[in-house]
Amino acid sequence: AALLPKDTPAELAVSDFLDVFGADMDIGAAFTDAAGSTLAITKALFHDGAGSFKWLEKADKAERLQYINLLAMTLIEPDEIWWSWEKDVANTKENPDALLKWRLKRRYLKSFEIDGEEKYAIGVFEWGRTGWSGSTIFTTRDADSEAKQFKYFDGQRKGRLVFKK
Secondary structure, X not given: OOOOOOOOOHHHHHHHHHHHOOOOOOOOEEEEOOOOOEEEEOHHHHEOOOOOEHHHHOHHHHHHHHHHHHHHHHHHOOOEEEEEEXXXXXXXXXXXXXXXXXXXXXXXXXXXXXXXXEEEEEEEEEEEOOEEEEEEEEEOOOXXXXXXXXHHHHOOOOOEXXXXX
């Protein structure tokens, strides 16, 4: 029941997501996650660097919008939260002589049972020098067994575990 129709327009899906946190397309909200970090919940979570809804630009990822409510659930009640510091690759490509900059990558993980099958959904949020630089939710695709699904899910554990349910 949490899944949206596959053809849900991005603006409507994002609006539904924001509503869960008491935000809308014009006004954001502050949300404190299970690790105690406060996050700004705004439509910018779903923008690319140019300010567009990134899923609209990539037709192969538009179907992920149907899982947007799972993304909200991943933030609200994660199974695990991981933090890792990574080089800001975009910055070093623009100017290789510039001082190396880093960004904190926060990875929220939660497993879901969808349509009676154990599938794993992964939510990822990245914070960089210009704010949110990425967010996504997806389920494992080519994992035809529970063991393969778990292996894929386990591979998303990177950095330092800061919260475990």
